[in-house]
Amino acid sequence: MNGAENPIYFAKSPDANGHRETVAEHLEKVARWAGTFGEETGQQNAARVAGQIHDFGKYSRAFQEVLVGTRHGVDHAFPGAVFLYRAGKERLRAIIEAVNGHHDGLRSLEAIKPQILENLRTDQVLRCPSGKDASLNGGEEYETAIRAFFRDFPRFSKTDLVMDKEAFSSQERRMLYTRMLFSCLVDADYCVSAAMAVEEPKAPSWDAAIQALNDYRLSLGRGSKANAGLNALRDRLFACCGEAGNGKAGLYTLTAPTGTGKTLALLNFALRQKKRRIIIVLPFLSLIEQTAREYAKILPDIFEDHSQREYDDEYREFSARWDPPFILTTSVRFFEALFRWKPGDCRKLHNIAGSVIVFDEAQSLPGSLTGATLRAVRALCERYGCSVVFSTATQPNFSALPNLEWQPVEICPWHSELYASLRRTRVKWRVQEPTPLETIAAEMAQLDRACCIVNLRKHAKRLFRHLKRLCPKDEVFFLTTDLCPEHRSAQIDCIRERLRAGLPCRVVSTQCIEAGVDLDFARMYRALAPLEAIIQAAGRCNRNGCLAEGGLVVVFVPEAAGRLYPSAAYGKGAMRVKEMLEDGEIDIHNPEHIAEYYRRLFRDARDDEKLTDAIARGSYEDVSQCYQLIDDRCVQVIVPYAGRRELFEEIQQELQRTQCVTPQLLQRAAPITVSVYDRDSCERFAEPLFLPARRGQPPRPSGYYILRPQYAHLYSEDMGLQWPEEEENGIIF
Missing domain, CATH: 3.40.50.300 (P-loop containing nucleotide triphosphate hydrolases)
Structure with missing residues (x-):
């Protein structure tokens, strides 16, 4: 900041070339990209406004002092929420929540409203919900910041602040709307701050992929050992999925027995929808490994996002953003992203909009989370331009769940014939x-x-x-x-x-x-x-x-x-x-028996009470904590598997050298990691691993352990990791 009359406010410290980005430059770039990202989610205007306001708090002496190192612990996001609340009150709830949380995480307007009112009422330095001091305090500082903002953006008008009413038809949809908007904002902010060369994604060549799929199936047919009747049924199912794929977007199911070629038939459907990307969601890593191997014979670029994937810097960025055209991921990565509250977890959400989403082995959803999950999936179809397929040999009768509208279109209405034939x-x-x-x-x-x-x-x-x-x-x-x-x-x-x-x-x-x-x-x-x-x-x-x-x-x-x-x-x-x-x-083999099973299973099903309450309160953080697809009580133990012994030794050497391990090294260690619940045995036979310290803080626990060298024999080639005299609790991870 310089000059007394019309000071220039800077957004960042000088870069390596000495250039200093102004707040106006930064807001303009983020607004442009957030608006672009919002086109697919139907939030172009709201996202642009969020981008234009998100760092409003940098129009302050306090933040400028942060840039020169004379001040620390300042929250510059919260004042943007205050500015928006002054302009539109609760009507701007979604933008307020997104702007306030773009560094620290989403909080409901109800949770932050007392601090907003206090911040406007007094010029005393306010402690924000983030735990930091507000960069702007009191009416005088806000008026100075508002004048600076309108000097940079003279065309900004309250008429820009228009919200989508339909999105708020239920609390769950309102929260998803806000997460989508939040996603547009934080992705734009990350990209601009990292000086990434963000480009409009090129339209995939789906026609070429369809031809490659057909060629691959022909080659499979020539080498098939399956009987002729089974191959004929596989051909019929493939054609049926292709016909449905040529139709309109919507919510679908595919019910077919194991071994009928669903993997390729689903790809035929997805390619013919010709959306901007295809996301295949699978419950197990073994499924991803096998599916990726098969699809790689057809499609040149397949992006895998799961816990066992080793990432370089470029791949890590793809994982954060989900902008490749063809993605394979796990149920955990996909569904939990829909219910998270932190910026890094939500960043990818806007790239789900306008996609074909295939849930393979869809029967694996936990019962207590099923209602909330399916309502979110419906919203993706009805509000965010997605086409969704639930595929399984044992199609759950979700319509039997209480308080749930679920009317998908079955791609294979003759599936009873399939079961009878197989x-x-x-x-x-x-x-x-x-x-x-x-x-x-x-x-x-x-x-x-x-x-x-x-x-x-x-x-x-x-x-x-x-x-x-x-x-x-x-x-x-x-x-x-x-x-x-x-x-x-x-x-x-x-x-x-x-x-x-x-x-x-x-x-x-x-x-x-x-x-x-x-x-x-x-x-x-x-x-x-x-x-x-x-x-x-x-x-x-x-x-x-x-x-x-x-x-x-x-x-x-x-x-x-x-x-x-x-x-x-x-x-x-x-x-x-x-x-x-x-x-x-x-x-x-009888679909009626399967349907009867699900009727009995779902007859007294209820959503998790804590999750339901958190949604009713609009608490993003509590919803995130309640929505857990996997038990998070386990710890990870890195083991000396003979097939990757060199990786195990590399981790040991890094530990001896620095007493810490980097997140990147832990990511690489995923293929030689075992998940266990017995923390006592971990403490006894394995060494805890710590992440490097930050800003003078002590090293942080990573949640990972590594088997101590003297106990390497506890990992055997026939049975894996076996604690001595283990009290087996029978829990499966």
């Missing part, structure tokens, strides 16, 4: 009496190609140890989350090769094998579970329909002390199956 398995329900795991092991030992999926890791360990005593070591495999992701992938590749070669292969697993793993066994054992899990397990049995007599799925109740299920919700689903069996046999 009876590749028979089910033997052995649930009247518990079955010892020793009995299951003895039966598997007599078979060449068998798999058993159990609900708890402690059951998997017991069964695997029994089986090892009965079979040669190289014929038995263990697959649970005790193995790090890289190790699991290597085990699955080995299993796949043995099955292809016709060699004996017996697998003990938890749910991590149920979806996205294209293995094919003649016999499948499945511990009693929710019906969707049983059907998913059956999808790994006689997958290609090559067994004339069909595959056999044996559903049993393990004879074991303690609980049988990883959670109350999981146990509830299993009990609904048992309840249906009391009324007669369940036909897993």
